[in-house]
Amino acid sequence: MQIKRFATCCLLLGALLCGCAPKEETPFFQMRGVVLAWDDVIHPETIDWMKIMKETGMNTISICGHRYDDEEYAQMKQKWIDAGFDFEYEEHAMSFLLPRDLFATHPEYFRMDENGERKADGNGCPSCQEGLEVMMSNVEGFAKTxxxxxxxxxxxxxxxxxxxxxxxxxxLSASDQGLIFENHIIKALRAFDPEAKLAHLAYHTTTPAPTKVKPEEGIFLEFAPFYRSWAEPLSKRDAIRPGLPFGWTHGDYLDMLKANLEWFGTEDSQVLEYWMDVSLVSDWKKPQKELTFHKDVFEDDLKTYASLGIKNITGYGVWIDDYYTKTFGFPEWVYDYGRGLRDFKNE
Ligand SMILES: [Zn+2]
Incomplete structure (x- = not known):
């Protein structure tokens, strides 16, 4: 018995030494990301996101809430890249691409409200060719930061x-209007980054799929089911978070996701989720409220997204700070999230 055990050990050791040990499987989800705020990443003594991400195989980070042209931010970004992570900027950018100060001289670049008045309070007019060209001319400057x-x-x-x-x-629906802007932006991006890809964010008014405008090459779907419930899985079609705009059930969300995937294709499609978004459960007000991470819902949702061919998943994980951990304890569910994405099997 002892000899047998010794022999087995030798065999295992031999296998490891000669490099023929079983290889780790490539995770089903290619992007396993998190979107954080600056304050979330500068206090590793409270929550060490880099350690958590390394330990759980997460591979992509976006950090908002700090000046992107700042030296401190550049150093932080390099630190993550040097550690082997992909770094990106998930942000609203229209105010950068179409600066509001242009309104005084060119109101026609900006949207018209239902009373026929141009407004500098939101998005541009996607039918104004000159405005679109101004926007495109600002894309390279935007990309620098x-x-x-x-x-x-x-x-x-x-x-x-x-x-x-x-x-x-x-x-034109909000989704079609958004896609016109994006179709111009991707052209400007590809002029200096031929591999550039650009998200069409399906969120709020742009959640329904476009019906008129076709995406240019390089546009990918980013689906953010902002008004869903996280207490029940997306697969439960009659679930709803009541009292919110649109009154969409999970079934409505699934139908809109499928229509979007048909319009944009599943290749490169991405989900932006809120399973770990403490700011959302706190109604974006501090002090924070406790987030209940429904692991079963999260795991069921991964099955749903995988079954539709989505291989890129990221989500907000903002507002876990000293107050949060002291009040509610350390949120061990951050590990459940990372491991869940890494270990998921599409069976
Ligand atoms: Zn217009």
Missing amino acids: HMPSNHRYYTWLFDGGDICHCPSCKD
Whole structure:
């Protein structure tokens, strides 16, 4: 018995030494990401995101809430890249690409409200060719301070902003209008980064799939089910988070996701989720409320997304700080999230 055990050990050791030990499987999800804020990553004594991400095989990070042209930010970005992570900028960018100060001289670049008045409070007019060209001319400058390490760019529309109701735009949905901007932005991006890809964010008014405008090459779907419930899985079609705009059930969300995947293709499609978003459960007000991480819901959702062919997943993990950990304890579920993404098997 002893000899047998010794022999087995020798065999295992031999296998390891000659490099023929069983190889680790490649995870199903290619992007296993998290979107954080600056304050979340500068206190590793409270929560060490780099350690958590390394230990659980997460591979992509986006950090918002700090000046991107700042030296301190550049150093932080390099630290993550040097550690082997992909670094990107998930952000609303319309105010950068179409600066509001242009409104004084060129109101026609900006959206028209339902009363026929141009407004500088939201998105531009996607039927104004000159405005689109101005926007494109600002893309390279934008990329200088938002250069991702993975060629995936995000220039989300003005958050919650209304769309253009001018005579030329009035029959285009928010999703179609957004896609017109994105189709121009991707062309400007590819002029200096031929591998550039750009997200079409399906969120809020742009959640329904476009019906008129086709995506240019390089546009990928980013689906963010902001008004869903995280207490129940997306697969439960009649689930709903009541009292919210649109009144969408999970079934509505699934139908819109499928329509979007048909429009944009599943290749490169991505989900932006909120399973770990402490800011959302706190209604974006501090002091924070406790987040309940429903591991069963998260795991079921991964099955749903995988079954539709989505291989890129990221999500907000913001506002876990000293107050949060002292009040509610360390949120061990951050490990559940990372491991869940890494260890998922599409069976
Ligand atoms: Zn318009």
